[in-house]
Amino acid sequence: MKKRITLFVFVLLIGLSTATQAQVAVQADTLYTMEGDKIVNGVVLIDNDKIEAVGSASEIKIPTDYETHQASVVTPGLVDAHSVVGLAGIYNRDDDQDQLETSDPIQPELRAIDAYNAREQLVKFVLDKGVTTTHTGHGPGALASGQTMIAKTPYNTVEDALVDSATTVAFTLGSTVGRNFDSPGTSAKGIAMLRQKFIDAQEYLEKRQAEDPDKRPNKNLKMEALADVLNGKLTAMITAQRSNDIMSALRLQEEFGFDMILDGAAEAYLLLDEIKKAGVPVIIHPTMVRTYGDTQNASFTTASKLAEAGIPFAFQSGFESYVPKTRIVLYEAAIATSYGLNREQALYALTKAPAEILGISDRVGSLKEGKDADLVLFDGDPLEYTTHISSVIVDGNVVKEKD
Amino acid sequence: MTRIIRLSLLLIFLLPIMSVAQQTKVFTGAKIIPISGEPIDNGVLVTKGDKIVAVGTEAEVDIPSNAKTFDVTGKVIMPGLVDSHSHIGNGDGGDRSAALHPDTRIIDSIDPHSETFKKALAGGVTTVNVLPGSGHLMSGQTAYLKLRNADKIEEMLFVDDSQKEVAGGLKMANGTNSIGDPPFPGTRAKSASMVRELFIKAQDYKDKIEQADGDPEKMPTRDVGMDALVEVLNGERIVHYHTHRHYDILTAIRLAEEFGFRIVLHHVSEAWKVADEIAEAEVPASIIVLDAPGGKPEATDIKYKNGAVLEKAGVTVGYHTDASITDTRLFLRSGAFGVRAGMSREAALEALTIENAKMMDLQDRVGTLEAGKDADFVVLSGDPLSVYTKVEQTWVEGIKRFDYSNPKDRKYSTGGYNVFRGSAHNHHGDK
Numbered sequence: 116m117k118k119r120i121t122l123f124v125f126v127l128l129i130g131l132s133t134a135t136q137a138q139v140a141v142q143a144d145t146l147y148t149m150e151g152d153k154i155v156n157g158v159v160l161i162d163n164d165k166i167e168a169v170g171s172a173s174e175i176k177i178p179t180d181y182e183t184h185q186a187s188v189v190t191p192g193l194v195d196a197h198s199v200v201g202l203a204g205i206y207n208r209d210d211d212q213d214q215l216e217t218s219d220p221i222q223p224e225l226r227a228i229d230a231y232n233a234r235e236q237l238v239k240f241v242l243d244k245g246v247t248t249t250h251t252g253h254g255p256g257a258l259a260s261g262q263t264m265i266a267k268t269p270y271n272t273v274e275d276a277l278v279d280s281a282t283t284v285a286f287t288l289g290s291t292v293g294r295n296f297d298s299p300g301t302s303a304k305g306i307a308m309l310r311q312k313f314i315d316a317q318e319y320l321e322k323r324q325a326e327d328p329d330k331r332p333n334k335n336l337k338m339e340a341l342a343d344v345l346n347g348k349l350t351a352m353i354t355a356q357r358s359n360d361i362m363s364a365l366r367l368q369e370e371f372g373f374d375m376i377l378d379g380a381a382e383a384y385l386l387l388d389e390i391k392k393a394g395v396p397v398i399i400h401p402t403m404v405r406t407y408g409d410t411q412n413a414s415f416t417t418a419s420k421l422a423e424a425g426i427p428f429a430f431q432s433g434f435e436s437y438v439p440k441t442r443i444v445l446y447e448a449a450i451a452t453s454y455g456l457n458r459e460q461a462l463y464a465l466t467k468a469p470a471e472i473l474g475i476s477d478r479v480g481s482l483k484e485g486k487d488a489d490l491v492l493f494d495g496d497p498l499e500y501t502t503h504i505s506s507v508i509v510d511g512n513v514v515k516e517k518d
Numbered sequence: 519m520t521r522i523i524r525l526s527l528l529l530i531f532l533l534p535i536m537s538v539a540q541q542t543k544v545f546t547g548a549k550i551i552p553i554s555g556e557p558i559d560n561g562v563l564v565t566k567g568d569k570i571v572a573v574g575t576e577a578e579v580d581i582p583s584n585a586k587t588f589d590v591t592g593k594v595i596m597p598g599l600v601d602s603h604s605h606i607g608n609g610d611g612g613d614r615s616a617a618l619h620p621d622t623r624i625i626d627s628i629d630p631h632s633e634t635f636k637k638a639l640a641g642g643v644t645t646v647n648v649l650p651g652s653g654h655l656m657s658g659q660t661a662y663l664k665l666r667n668a669d670k671i672e673e674m675l676f677v678d679d680s681q682k683e684v685a686g687g688l689k690m691a692n693g694t695n696s697i698g699d700p701p702f703p704g705t706r707a708k709s710a711s712m713v714r715e716l717f718i719k720a721q722d723y724k725d726k727i728e729q730a731d732g733d734p735e736k737m738p739t740r741d742v743g744m745d746a747l748v749e750v751l752n753g754e755r756i757v758h759y760h761t762h763r764h765y766d767i768l769t770a771i772r773l774a775e776e777f778g779f780r781i782v783l784h785h786v787s788e789a790w791k792v793a794d795e796i797a798e799a800e801v802p803a804s805i806i807v808l809d810a811p812g813g814k815p816e817a818t819d820i821k822y823k824n825g826a827v828l829e830k831a832g833v834t835v836g837y838h839t840d841a842s843i844t845d846t847r848l849f850l851r852s853g854a855f856g857v858r859a860g861m862s863r864e865a866a867l868e869a870l871t872i873e874n875a876k877m878m879d880l881q882d883r884v885g886t887l888e889a890g891k892d893a894d895f896v897v898l899s900g901d902p903l904s905v906y907t908k909v910e911q912t913w914v915e916g917i918k919r920f921d922y923s924n925p926k927d928r929k930y931s932t933g934g935y936n937v938f939r940g941s942a943h944n945h946h947g948d949k
Contacts, residue, residue: 385935435813438813439812439817
């Protein structure tokens with residue numbers, strides 16, 4: 116609520132200072148709304164922070180007092196389905212790396228909002244590359260590394276930036292966990308530890324509902340977070356790359372019945388039927404992920420295979436331990452497109468698909484009346500190497516002018 | 519008698535192979551980008567054995583009658599890509615026992631069967647500078663490799679005898695890359711001081727050899743590290759200098775000028791800040807495109823515009839993959855990002871080919887499509903700088919080394935189950 120008031124005051128102030136900025140029109144030679152077919156010569160009208168109207172130029176007349184922007188191609192603001200920017204900083208020194216706490220392999224109680232640096236250069240860099248909404252927070256590397264959150268990228272405090280303060284608990288299966296902790300040292304042990312904690316959480320949840328308040332256990336943050344996963348208040352985002360780890364993730368989901376997103380999934384192409392049957396969406400690894408360790412068997416064609424199989428999926432920038440410190444979702448989608456994914460599927464997996472997977476499609480991910488006015492303006496094919504982003508609009512404000 | 523029969527049988531089997539190797543091949547219908555001149559629509563490329571015989575328009579080039587013809591209508595042909603900085607081949611270099619390893623050769627560690635070579639071929643790379651390191655002031659001797667089918671490293675070198683000829687350069691680094699606990703330097707000034715001390719020793723060694731004038735009695739005690747540094751001082755071995763920050767770039771140039779050795783600046787993240795100084799020193803720059811900055815403090819100021827700024831300043835500029843920092847399969851993409859940030863198309867394509875060849879003294883062998891040069895080229899499905907373009911074929915010295923239409927090769931382009939055996943490991947070490 117507080118955030119809404121701040122935003123309202125902010126918009127009001129802008130509105131008062133420059134009356135024209137509140138009302139913006141965007142005209143595109145090709146408009147991808149993600150609500151049906153692309154529109155040739157499309158128009159988006161923006162009233163303050165919301166979309167007022169979307170349609171073809173023949174349907175929508177741009178009022179003369181609207182500040183008008185023109186572009187070759189316009190898409191919704193990109194939604195990075197999984198990142199660590201803001202917790203992971205550009206320098207890669209201990210003092211700017213907050214995405215992984217190694218004191219305990221299971222810490223679902225760690226909140227992303229308590230660590231997110233809204234002014235982090237990498238956040239502004241991905242904004243510059245079209246990411247208006249980022250799902251970020253605790254990274255891979257622990258059985259349960261902590262919570263994730265959803266932020267709009269232009270703002271300078273976490274409060275102003277928030278779209279969702281707690282979205283998922285980030286779980287990781289596979290060999291990377293063993294590198295960060297003495298135990299689990301094996302995949303099987305990791306699963307055993309997670310199952311025990313979920314069983315503890317089930318019991319905790321039951322006891323917390325006891326009628327006699329004296330019989331209720333003391334409030335425990337770790338148990339609360341896992342209980343929220345069991346309750347469906349938080350989604351389990353499980354990073355699993357190898358096929359055996361993917362199957363372990365699906366087995367856990369089946370045993371405990373939580374809402375789940377399969378993350379990474381480098382060997383998903385081996386398990387398309389199983390993933391589809393489980394009904395879990397996939398946040399696919401960056402297409403250009405390095406082929407070593409658990410992602411050794413990654414393929415440029417996995418995204419197109421997911422699309423073919425009809426499995427909902429979205430692109431992510433992921434986590435990088437070295438150079439470069441983040442990836443760019445637009446570029447990852449571009450490579451998938453050159454290896455079999457069609458353009459509209461790629462753009463969908465950068466916008467509406469992640470918004471739906473993350474449960475924020477009422478606000479972002481497509482261009483529709485009443486939704487947040489988040490748009491990216493391109494001077495050509497968004498996926499082509501040599502195309503520039505000419506402008507980015509977030510909540511009706513032009514936050515980037517030129518590439 | 520049986521020996522003679524065996525020998526003749528062997529010859530009978532070998533003859534067709536030998537003639538295939540010497541066969542004349544003609545590629546017609548493609549747009550040819552020779553780099554040495556303007557693109558040729560509907561061009562003709564003729565190769566014989568391992569060399570290019572002719573490149574030109576249909577009108578200019580005589581097509582030999584006995585040639586094997588390849589119709590590549592609608593495709594684009596350009597020279598095999600030259601990567602001036604890569605870590606493919608699973609090689610190593612200097613260890614942690616010292617900061618300076620002029621004696622250490624990467625050729626003594628490379629696996630010619632490494633699938634990383636196949637990965638590079640899938641990206642159209644045919645010539646590569648493979649460097650040891652990093653993390654030292656001097657990580658060791660680099661190797662200039664041709665991506666031939668090979669069982670031993672000797673078959674991949676540009677020289678016939680690596681014991682007698684210079685088969686690569688020398689990898690050096692400054693800035694934070696080589697700073698550490700002893701025996702590594704703790705500061706930048708100490709780094710430069712250690713390099714200077716070593717080169718002064720090398721100058722002394724070189725003087726003694728010259729004064730001995732062939733007299734074995736007067737020769738200094740042989741030191742394999744010093745031998746390599748003498749080659750550096752003589753200008754026969756080029757120093758490939760890893761450097762990022764603007765002041766580290768200038769320090770590398772200062773050291774090169776003091777001792778008169780030839781350098782190529784590598785990575786050069788902040789080249790855009792000192793492009794004029796680099797141009798004035800007439801030092802080439804081998805740069806990298808990173809999708810985003812950071813990952814280490816020295817790479818926080820890297821810009822896509824680096825190539826454009828250097829081109830404008832008149833610097834010889836090439837792109838490199840630093841594989842596996844960027845993916846060799848997508849090497850063309852680096853040039854495209856240069857164009858995105860203002861580089862000319864011509865300079866970007868040169869930066870993937872001939873400019874890199876110059877950085878290894880190989881410009882007479884590779885980097886352009888010209889008669890007499892090695893028959894190294896790629897067949898592309900379209901514009902080399904488009905994301906939608908595929909490397910369809912990669913030819914090395916007249917032999918097709920990669921063919922996207924063959925599933926056995928295609929997997930090295932797409933990746934997949936058990937294609938790469940984890941050898942794209944980040945050589946710089948995870949943090």
